[in-house]
Amino acid sequence: MLESFIEIxxxxxxxxxxxxxxxxxxxxxxxxxxxxxxLVLYITSEPLLSKNTPVYEVIGFIANTISSIPFLILMIFxxxxxxxxxxxxxGSKAVLVPLTVAAAAxxxxxxxxxxxxxxxxxxEAVISSGARKSHVxxxxxxxxxxxxxxxxxxxxxxxxxxxxxxxxLVGGGGIGxxxxxxxxxxxxxxxxxxxxxxxIILVQLVQTIGxxxxxxxxxxxR
Amino acid sequence: MSEQKRAGKLIDFEDVxxxxxxxxxxxxxxxxxxxxxxxxxxxxxxxxxxxxxxxxLRTINRLQTVSSGxxxxxxxxxxxxxxxxxxxLRSNIGMIFQHFNLIGSKDVxxxxxxxxxxxxxxxxxxxxxIDELLKYVGIEDKKHSYPGQLSGGQKQRVAIARALANNAKxxxxxxxxxxxxxxxxxxxxxxxxxxxxxxxxxxxxITHELDVVKEICDRVVVMDEGRVVEIGxxxxxxxxPGSEFTKTLIRKENRFVIPSNVLENAHGKIVRIDYFDxxxxxxxxxxxxxxxxxxxxxxxxxxxxIKKKPVGxxxxxxxxxxxxxxxxxxxIRENSGKMEVIRDA
Numbered sequence: 001m002l003e004s005f006i007e008i009x010x011x012x013x014x015x016x017x018x019x020x021x022x023x024x025x026x027x028x029x030x031x032x033x034x035x036x037x038x039l040v041l042y043i044t045s046e047p048l049l050s051k052n053t054p055v056y057e058v059i060g061f062i063a064n065t066i067s068s069i070p071f072l073i074l075m076i077f078x079x080x081x082x083x084x085x086x087x088x089x090x091g092s093k094a095v096l097v098p099l100t101v102a103a104a105a106x107x108x109x110x111x112x113x114x115x116x117x118x119x120x121x122x123x124e125a126v127i128s129s130g131a132r133k134s135h136v137x138x139x140x141x142x143x144x145x146x147x148x149x150x151x152x153x154x155x156x157x158x159x160x161x162x163x164x165x166x167x168x169l170v171g172g173g174g175i176g177x178x179x180x181x182x183x184x185x186x187x188x189x190x191x192x193x194x195x196x197x198x199x200i201i202l203v204q205l206v207q208t209i210g211x212x213x214x215x216x217x218x219x220x221x222r
Numbered sequence: 223m224s225e226q227k228r229a230g231k232l233i234d235f236e237d238v239x240x241x242x243x244x245x246x247x248x249x250x251x252x253x254x255x256x257x258x259x260x261x262x263x264x265x266x267x268x269x270x271x272x273x274x275x276x277x278x279l280r281t282i283n284r285l286q287t288v289s290s291g292x293x294x295x296x297x298x299x300x301x302x303x304x305x306x307x308x309x310x311l312r313s314n315i316g317m318i319f320q321h322f323n324l325i326g327s328k329d330v331x332x333x334x335x336x337x338x339x340x341x342x343x344x345x346x347x348x349x350x351x352i353d354e355l356l357k358y359v360g361i362e363d364k365k366h367s368y369p370g371q372l373s374g375g376q377k378q379r380v381a382i383a384r385a386l387a388n389n390a391k392x393x394x395x396x397x398x399x400x401x402x403x404x405x406x407x408x409x410x411x412x413x414x415x416x417x418x419x420x421x422x423x424x425x426x427x428i429t430h431e432l433d434v435v436k437e438i439c440d441r442v443v444v445m446d447e448g449r450v451v452e453i454g455x456x457x458x459x460x461x462x463p464g465s466e467f468t469k470t471l472i473r474k475e476n477r478f479v480i481p482s483n484v485l486e487n488a489h490g491k492i493v494r495i496d497y498f499d500x501x502x503x504x505x506x507x508x509x510x511x512x513x514x515x516x517x518x519x520x521x522x523x524x525x526x527x528i529k530k531k532p533v534g535x536x537x538x539x540x541x542x543x544x545x546x547x548x549x550x551x552x553x554i555r556e557n558s559g560k561m562e563v564i565r566d567a
Contacts, residue, residue, distance in 0.1 A: 048285070119323065119326075121319055121321055121322075121323035122323045122324070122325055122326070124285055124317075124319070124323065125317065125319060125323035125324075125325075125381070125384075126325070126336065126337070126340075127285065127312070128283050128285055128312055128315070128316075128317040128394075129312060129313065129316075129317075129336075129337040129340065129341075129384065129385075129387075129388070130309040130310065130311075130312035130313030130314075130337070130340060130341055130388070131309070131336070131337065131340040132309065132340065135340060139336065140325060140336070143325075143327045143328070144325065144326060144327050146327070
């Protein structure tokens, strides 16, 4: 196993870099977009803010549609759009677009749930004190939802990592691609095992970072 | 103080109705409510759960919009206010809740600071005001604690400080003591009384605890299925309830019955006497014994005070010559608030 590890070391490092690039970049953009999406869904469903059922239904439907398409298909479907956005149809960069879109739709729904979990009573209390709605959202709802948001970002990060394993299909590379091409197509069992171990370590790492952040935030008050 | 209480209407409900549409089913939470709240008074709204108390309370600061009718606060019809005017109105109406509703991610200081900054105070002005407020509600030492570190009573004090921060004229209380133990309830009620007296803040309080109403309210509104069934002075409503619903509500609360073995062992007629107003302070039993030479034995009794005026219930057995007993009963009937023969022997 050690031999084959040395043999593929270069490829492994490259795959790891590709996975990290795809996961981190799309996660960061998806979190920003998802918070926006979640906020819109939350605000348009909350009577104390600006309930607007038609807007909620339309945006919710779009988010659901994206989430219901298997990522593999979404990725292929998005190739022309990727070409327009990042200028290429192949490679890690091309995967960024569908990856971000899928992650944003996924995280948007989770963020909406995080916001909805903010105590309605607290919302009533601050609104009844004469606070502006925009301040209620940014100074109360967001900070109050932060722990739940971190938990959901962790879940999203792990999901994105999983999605990124399919990037090989469009030449995106990454650990999943390495496992497929060497481990499966060339019958190198060791490569497969190393890749799996690596993915397990990555997931554990992401989960641990998430848990530690939550714990640090919990220490203050509550 | 009683002069202030007659200072005039502050909040006016005119034919207020609120209905909710849920999955094609329309629920009428509040129906045709009309009454006024006077400046400087403490008014209680009671009724069973689902009677529309909370909904009605929330129409005062438009957390709940009305389906029809009009709510007027200080002469302004609040349904017509634009968002800026509404925020101004809300800053003048404090609100506290059963579960306190403090912002968990902010400490006591920041909880209060938020509402002050929202109403245009500078950080410096806010800091001064917060010290003042915390001193007034008696928790200066908790300035930098988080809500999670406070007891229920302390949380409610913070909530009260926050509600009063912008010099509110009206304080809406949504079951303010229902999550508190007896002792803390007492302390919070005293604080509310103090606020009403010293700051001349009008308090509208909803509760399902009749004792709270007896303790601090001047007037009480009784609601049943969205309607106001009775409104009046607390002492009057509790001693002479007008509606069947109020009677049932009071009876449920005063589960006041004699143990059956006491009844079995007692001789003679058994009578229940309710007395209130000036009758409550008379030595009625002693007078009856002296005048008619009957033997009266007190089986069970209780006296309580509503707004410092006594209300009593007494179960007695009465023995003696038939004529004298009859006259004694007649005398008691005429001089007590209400008399009822439980067992005629």
